[in-house]
Amino acid sequence: MAEFSSVGKNVPRVDVFEKVTGSAIYADDRQFGAGLYYGRLVRSPYAHALIKKIDVSKALEVPGVKAVVTGKDFPGRIGLYLVDRPIFAADRVRYVGDPVAGVVAVSEEIAEEAARLVEVEYEELPAVFDPLEAIKPDAPLLHPDLGSYKVAPFIHPVPGTNISEHFKLRRGDVESAWSQCAAIVEEEFRLPQIQHVPIETHVAVAIWEPSGEVTLWTSSQSPFAQRDLIAQSLGIPHGNLRVISPYVGGGFGGKAGVSIEVYAVAMARAVMGHPVKLRMTREEEFVGTTVRQSLVAHVKVGCDADGNLLAMEVSYYFGGGAYNDYGVNIARAAGYSCTGPYYIPNVKGDSYCVYTNQPIGSAMRGFGMPEIHWGLEQAMDQLAEKIGMDPVEFRRRNCVKTGQIIATGMTMPNVDLVACIDKVAKAVNWGKKEPPSAPHKKRGKGLAIMWKAPAMPPNPGSSAIVRFNEDATVNVEIGAQELGQGAFTVAAQIAAEALGVPYDWVRVSAPIDTKYSPYEWQTVASRITWSMGNAVKAAAEDAKRQILELVAEHWDEDPEDLDIKDGKVISYKSERELSLKGLVVYGLPNEDFEGWKGGPIVGRGKFMPTYVTSLDPETGQGTRAVVHYTVGAQAVDLEVDTETGQVEIIKIASAYDVGKAINPDLVLTQIEGGAVHGMSSTFEALKFDEKGRPLNPSFVDYRIATAADIPKEIHGDIVETPLEDGPWGARGIGEHVMVQTAPAIANAIYNAIGVRFNELPLSAEKIFMAMREKEE
Amino acid sequence: MLARPGLPRFDYVRAETADEVVRLLQERGEAARPFMGGTDLFVRMRDGVIHPQVVVDVKYLPGIRDVVYDAQAGLTVGAAVTMNEVARHPDVVAHYPLLAEAANSVASYQLRNRATLGGNLCNASPAADTAPATLVLEGRIVLYGPDGEREVPATEFFLGPGKTARGPAEIVTAIRYPLPPKGAAGRYLKLGRNKVGDLSIVGVAVFGFPDETAPSGYRFRIGLASVAPVPLRATAAEEILAEEPPGEETFVKAAEEAMNEASPIDDVRASAAYRKAMVRALTLRGLRAVWEQLA
Amino acid sequence: MGMHSITVTVNGEKEYLEVPSHMTLLQMLREKLAITGPKNGCSAGECGACTVLLDGEPVNSCMVLAVEVDGHEVVTVEGLAKEGQLTPLQQAFIEHNAVQCGFCTPGMLISAEALLKRNPHPTEEEIKEALVGNLCRCTGYIRIIRAVQTAAEKGGA
Numbered sequence A: 001m002a003e004f005s006s007v008g009k010n011v012p013r014v015d016v017f018e019k020v021t022g023s024a025i026y027a028d029d030r031q032f033g034a035g036l037y038y039g040r041l042v043r044s045p046y047a048h049a050l051i052k053k054i055d056v057s058k059a060l061e062v063p064g065v066k067a068v069v070t071g072k073d074f075p076g077r078i079g080l081y082l083v084d085r086p087i088f089a090a091d092r093v094r095y096v097g098d099p100v101a102g103v104v105a106v107s108e109e110i111a112e113e114a115a116r117l118v119e120v121e122y123e124e125l126p127a128v129f130d131p132l133e134a135i136k137p138d139a140p141l142l143h144p145d146l147g148s149y150k151v152a153p154f155i156h157p158v159p160g161t162n163i164s165e166h167f168k169l170r171r172g173d174v175e176s177a178w179s180q181c182a183a184i185v186e187e188e189f190r191l192p193q194i195q196h197v198p199i200e201t202h203v204a205v206a207i208w209e210p211s212g213e214v215t216l217w218t219s220s221q222s223p224f225a226q227r228d229l230i231a232q233s234l235g236i237p238h239g240n241l242r243v244i245s246p247y248v249g250g251g252f253g254g255k256a257g258v259s260i261e262v263y264a265v266a267m268a269r270a271v272m273g274h275p276v277k278l279r280m281t282r283e284e285e286f287v288g289t290t291v292r293q294s295l296v297a298h299v300k301v302g303c304d305a306d307g308n309l310l311a312m313e314v315s316y317y318f319g320g321g322a323y324n325d326y327g328v329n330i331a332r333a334a335g336y337s338c339t340g341p342y343y344i345p346n347v348k349g350d351s352y353c354v355y356t357n358q359p360i361g362s363a364m365r366g367f368g369m370p371e372i373h374w375g376l377e378q379a380m381d382q383l384a385e386k387i388g389m390d391p392v393e394f395r396r397r398n399c400v401k402t403g404q405i406i407a408t409g410m411t412m413p414n415v416d417l418v419a420c421i422d423k424v425a426k427a428v429n430w431g432k433k434e435p436p437s438a439p440h441k442k443r444g445k446g447l448a449i450m451w452k453a454p455a456m457p458p459n460p461g462s463s464a465i466v467r468f469n470e471d472a473t474v475n476v477e478i479g480a481q482e483l484g485q486g487a488f489t490v491a492a493q494i495a496a497e498a499l500g501v502p503y504d505w506v507r508v509s510a511p512i513d514t515k516y517s518p519y520e521w522q523t524v525a526s527r528i529t530w531s532m533g534n535a536v537k538a539a540a541e542d543a544k545r546q547i548l549e550l551v552a553e554h555w556d557e558d559p560e561d562l563d564i565k566d567g568k569v570i571s572y573k574s575e576r577e578l579s580l581k582g583l584v585v586y587g588l589p590n591e592d593f594e595g596w597k598g599g600p601i602v603g604r605g606k607f608m609p610t611y612v613t614s615l616d617p618e619t620g621q622g623t624r625a626v627v628h629y630t631v632g633a634q635a636v637d638l639e640v641d642t643e644t645g646q647v648e649i650i651k652i653a654s655a656y657d658v659g660k661a662i663n664p665d666l667v668l669t670q671i672e673g674g675a676v677h678g679m680s681s682t683f684e685a686l687k688f689d690e691k692g693r694p695l696n697p698s699f700v701d702y703r704i705a706t707a708a709d710i711p712k713e714i715h716g717d718i719v720e721t722p723l724e725d726g727p728w729g730a731r732g733i734g735e736h737v738m739v740q741t742a743p744a745i746a747n748a749i750y751n752a753i754g755v756r757f758n759e760l761p762l763s764a765e766k767i768f769m770a771m772r773e774k775e776e
Numbered sequence B: 001m002l003a004r005p006g007l008p009r010f011d012y013v014r015a016e017t018a019d020e021v022v023r024l025l026q027e028r029g030e031a032a033r034p035f036m037g038g039t040d041l042f043v044r045m046r047d048g049v050i051h052p053q054v055v056v057d058v059k060y061l062p063g064i065r066d067v068v069y070d071a072q073a074g075l076t077v078g079a080a081v082t083m084n085e086v087a088r089h090p091d092v093v094a095h096y097p098l099l100a101e102a103a104n105s106v107a108s109y110q111l112r113n114r115a116t117l118g119g120n121l122c123n124a125s126p127a128a129d130t131a132p133a134t135l136v137l138e139g140r141i142v143l144y145g146p147d148g149e150r151e152v153p154a155t156e157f158f159l160g161p162g163k164t165a166r167g168p169a170e171i172v173t174a175i176r177y178p179l180p181p182k183g184a185a186g187r188y189l190k191l192g193r194n195k196v197g198d199l200s201i202v203g204v205a206v207f208g209f210p211d212e213t214a215p216s217g218y219r220f221r222i223g224l225a226s227v228a229p230v231p232l233r234a235t236a237a238e239e240i241l242a243e244e245p246p247g248e249e250t251f252v253k254a255a256e257e258a259m260n261e262a263s264p265i266d267d268v269r270a271s272a273a274y275r276k277a278m279v280r281a282l283t284l285r286g287l288r289a290v291w292e293q294l295a
Numbered sequence C: 001m002g003m004h005s006i007t008v009t010v011n012g013e014k015e016y017l018e019v020p021s022h023m024t025l026l027q028m029l030r031e032k033l034a035i036t037g038p039k040n041g042c043s044a045g046e047c048g049a050c051t052v053l054l055d056g057e058p059v060n061s062c063m064v065l066a067v068e069v070d071g072h073e074v075v076t077v078e079g080l081a082k083e084g085q086l087t088p089l090q091q092a093f094i095e096h097n098a099v100q101c102g103f104c105t106p107g108m109l110i111s112a113e114a115l116l117k118r119n120p121h122p123t124e125e126e127i128k129e130a131l132v133g134n135l136c137r138c139t140g141y142i143r144i145i146r147a148v149q150t151a152a153e154k155g156g157a
C-alpha cells in the first residue's frame, strides 16, 4: 500500500478529550451509591512466620463491620504460570504485608479500624532476602509444597528448594572458547526491588450476586486473565464472572495478572449483593501489590583481539519475592534472551527465579530485560575498553542482525539495530569530548543497546469486532486495554486504514468488559499494536470484504475492482461512487425495490501466533523461542557534580526499530516517557530493615523523577524495518524504552569520572563517596 | 504498620480568639492540637504517630496571617502566613530575601499554599527548611499562652526533633525578625534527592554583612538543617569568619568547621558521612555566593 | 464526631453539605459530589493528582479539610472548560500529546492553569518548578512542559 490515510499519521488520541476535561472514568471514579461497602486487608508484620491463630471477634464487634474473611474461607491458590499464591495466607506468611484477612465494613475508615483489631498469633521463622542466600541448601524454605503446585509446561521449579524456575541455555562450547579470547570480563551486578509507581494505585470493586453472578470493576491490564484466574481459583464458572476495566491510570506491568483483585471478589462473597471496594493506599501500592524483582547477575564474557564476541557465561538469580506466579516467566525470558542483543556463538546461561521473603516480584516494564541489561551493557563497555575498541564500534560489530541464528537456535527476524546505534551516537555527538558547564563538573557520554521479545505463552490470542452505525461511523470492539500507551488510538487508526474510512469516524468501545468485549489475552509484553493490531486489521478487512461484495453485486461488478476510500465505495473500473452511509446497516435495495440485499455489517478478526515452539529443558534450544524481538539503542550525555555527586543529564537520545510507526508521535511519547522512567528507576530502590520491614513505602522516601529532574533534552528516533507478521510491519515499543537507560547512564558516569557502579540504585551520595574513595 | 487510607476521626474546631485556643489546650491537653496548614499534622495523624481528638484551626485568629514590616522594628510574620505568601511578599523579598528563598524551597507550589512558616517552626523537624534562615536572621518566636505573650529567640526554641520551648498550652502567633544589618546578603542552599521539592538531606543558610567591630570586617552567620537533632547555628565556623580575612582560604576553613559542628545520623535519606561532607560543600558554596554579593 | 454544615461553591455551583470533621476536600469532592476529576494518588500531599483551585490558588485537596472550605470557592478540572469550549491549556495538552494514562492530567492542568494566571510568560525553569508537585509516571513531563509553553504563547490559560 503506497498511500496511507490513517496509519503513520499523528492523529489525536481517541481518549484525550475525556482525559483533559476530567470526565474519563477510572476504577475508583464509578459511583456505587449507598450500598457500597469497603474492604481493608490485614497484613502480616513478619517476613516469614507460621500463623497459629486468627481471632476476628473484636473486629466483628465494631459497629459497621459486615464481614471478616480469612484463609480458612478460601482454600484455593491462584497463579498464572505457577499456582503458588494462597488467596489469603492461612498457615504461613511469607513477606511483610502478606494478607491474612479481609475486613468488610460500611466505610473504609471503619474497615481500617476493625482490621487493626484482628488478632493474629504468629510463630516467627527465619527469613531470607538475598537470592544467593535463598538458594543455599540450609536456607529457610518458603514453599515446602512447591512440588505439588500446578505449573505451566515450560516452567521448571525445583521442589525442595526456593528455586521456582531454572532455565538453562547451552549453545556451542563455552569452556573451550575462553582460551581463544583476547579479553574476558567477569563481574557481578546487582539491583534491588523497585516499584512501578503508577499514579493510580490498584483499585477493585466486586459484587457477588445471590444468583452466583460476579462482577469485578478493576484497574487492570488483564481483564480476561483476571477472569480466568479468579474464576479458576474461586470456582466461579467463567461465564458468571464479568470483569469491567475502565481507563487504567498507569500500569507498567503492575496491573498485569491478578494482584489484589481476588481479595475484593473474596470479600464480596461474604456480603452477597453488596459491592465491595478495595483500593490500595500509596503505601500499600509500594509493598503490598507487586514490585520488580531484584537480581544478582554473574556475567562472564569474552572476545577475540578484533572485538568479536566469542563466549558468554551468565547466571541470573532473580529475587522473586514471596510468590512467583508471574516472576517465573520473567526468569525464563531472561534465560532465553540472556545474551542481550548480541550474536555470540558459545553461550552458557542459567536463569533462576528464587523465592525470598519480600514483596511479590512480578512483571514490570521490560520484564527481566532492564534487570539483565544493567550488567550486560556495562560488561560490554568494559570488554570494549579492554581490547581498546570504541563501544559504538564494538556494538555495531557484535549486535544481533537479521537472519543470524541466535542463542536459542532461532533465526533472528527483521531488525536494524545498527541503524539505531548510529542514530543515537550521532544525536549525542559520539566521540566528541565536550566540556562540562562548570569547573567542578565532569562530563561523560555513554551508550547502551537492548532487545526484548514479548514474553508470554506460545499462543496468546487477540480478537476484534468492527461494527458499523447507520451513518457509517464505526465501533471497534477490542479487549486490549488503554493504559496511556495509546492502544485505543492505534486500534482506531488501524480500523480506519483497513476499512478506508476517515479516522474520526471510528469509536473504540470502552470500557473493556469481558461480557461484551472480544477476547484479549493481556495488555502486556508490548504485544498489543502487533497482536491486537492484526486482529483489528483482520476484522476491518472482513467488514470491508462484505461491503465490497455487496456493492459489487449491486453494481454488477467484480469486487476486485472496488475499494473503499474516504468512506465511499469506489470502482476503479466504472469510476462509480457510493457512500457507506446507510448501506452498512440497511443494505441496498434491488432494482425497483424488488427486495433487498446485505444487512448490518459486522467484521470479525483474530490473531494468534501459531509458530512458537517449545525449548529443550536442558539446552533451551528450539526452532522458535519467541515471536519476534524489538531492538533499540540509547545514548546519554551527562555531567557529574564532583562536589555533591549529583548527576545532571544533558541529553538522552533513543532510537528503536518499531517496524512501522502506526502513530509516530505516540511512539515518540513512549520513547520520551520511557527515557525518564528509565532515568528515574536508576535512582529508585525499595529499602528494608534486617527483618524485611519496608523503610520507604511512600513518596516521602521513595522518590521518583519530577518535572525538574528530567534531562535537558530528550531526543527520539524511529527506525522502521517491517516485521514479517505485524500490521503493516508494526511491532511493539511500550517496554523497550527504559530497558537500557540505567546502564547507558552508568556507562556515561564511568566516562565522566572513571568509576563503575555494579549495583543499583545510584544516588548522589553513592557517586560522591565513590569519587572520594577513588581519590584516596 | 502502614498509614491509614484516610484521616482518623477527630473533631474540628475553628478558633476565633487566642484565649479560646489556650483554654482548649489547657482543658484537653495532649488530646487537642492546634493546626494551620495541616501539612505536618495530617500526615502524622494518617501515619498513626499522633492521635488528637480535637484539632483546633488557629489560622483565623486575628493578625495571625499578617505580614507587617516596620523600618525600625523589622518584620513580623504571622505564624499562619503561608510559604508562598512569605516568598512573594514585597517586604520580605526586599529586606529578607534569604527568608523568601528558604520559604520557596519547601515542597511544591501547591503545598506551599497551605504550609505555613509557623507550622514549619512548630513542627521542629531537624529538616525544617525555614529554620536555618530564621536562626541566622535572629528571628524570635512569639508565643501566646495562659500567662500572655512572650518571645523566645529561635536559637532557644528548638529542643529536639519535634520538641520546642513552647509550653503545653501555648501557641505560636508570629515570628519577629529584627532589621537586617546594612549591606547584608544571604543564601539558602538545599540538597535533596530531587533537584527541587524534596526534604533536605542538608540545608545551609549563609548570611553575611559588613561589620567594623569584627576583625575580618565582616560577620557571617551559618544555619544548618537536617544535620543534627535540631536546626542549629555553626558558631565555631562563624567565629573563624569574623576573625580571618574573607576569601577562599577562610571559607574553606569555615566550611570545614561547619562540617565538624554537624552531628548527623544515618537514615534512609542519607548517611551521616555524606551529610557531613555536604555541609562542607554547601557552606562553601553559600559563602562564595554571599561573598560575591557582599564584595 | 463533629459534623459541619458548609456552603461551598464548586465549579460555579453553590453546594450545601454536611461533612464530618475528618473528611478531606478530596473525599468531599469525590464521594459527596461525585466530582471525580481530582484523583487520589497518595493522600499525603506528595503526588498532586488531587490538586484543585481554592479561591484561585492550587492546593492539594487531600491535605485540606472539607470543613475548611466553608464559604470558599473550589474549581476542579471539570470547571476549566466552559460550555464545552476547552481552555488554551487543554487544547495544548491535546496538541502535544501531553496525556497518556491521564491520571495526573487533572492536577497538572490545575497547576499549570494557576501558573499561567500568576505568570503568563513563564520560563521553562519556572514551568518545571510550578509542576514539581505533580507527579507523572508516563510522559516524562516533556510534552506537558511544551503544552504549557504553547498555551502561554497563545495568551495564557
Ligand SMILES: Cc1cc2nc3c(=O)[nH]c(=O)nc-3n(C[C@H](O)[C@H](O)[C@H](O)COP(=O)(O)OP(=O)(O)OC[C@H]3O[C@@H](n4cnc5c(N)ncnc54)[C@H](O)[C@@H]3O)c2cc1C
Binding pocket: B033, B034, B035, B036, B037, B038, B039, B040, B041, B042, B043, B058, B079, B105, B106, B107, B108, B111, B114, B115, B116, B117, B118, B119, B120, B121, B122, B123, B127, B128, B129, B130, B166, B170, B171, B172, B173, B197, B198, B199, B200, C044, C045, C046
Ligand atoms: C508533601 C510534603 C512535602 C513537604 N516538604 C517540606 C520541605 O521541603 N521542607 C520543609 O521544611 N517541610 C516540608 N514539609 C513539611 C510541612 O509542609 C512544613 O513543615 C509546613 O511548613 C508546616 O506548616 P503547616 O501550617 O502545614 O503545619 P501544621 O501541620 O498545621 O502544624 C505543624 C505542627 O505545629 C503545630 N502547630 C500548628 N500551628 C501551631 C501554632 N500556631 N502554635 C503552636 N503549634 C502549632 C501542630 O500541632 C503540628 O504539630 C512537607 C510536607 C509535605 C506534606
Ligand code: FES
Binding pocket: C039, C040, C041, C042, C043, C044, C045, C046, C047, C048, C049, C050, C051, C060, C061, C062, C063
Ligand atoms: S492525593 Fe493529594 S497529593 Fe497525592
Ligand code: FES
Binding pocket: A199, A249, A250, A484, C098, C099, C100, C101, C102, C103, C104, C105, C135, C136, C137, C138, C139
Ligand atoms: S499521564 Fe499517566 S501519570 Fe501522567
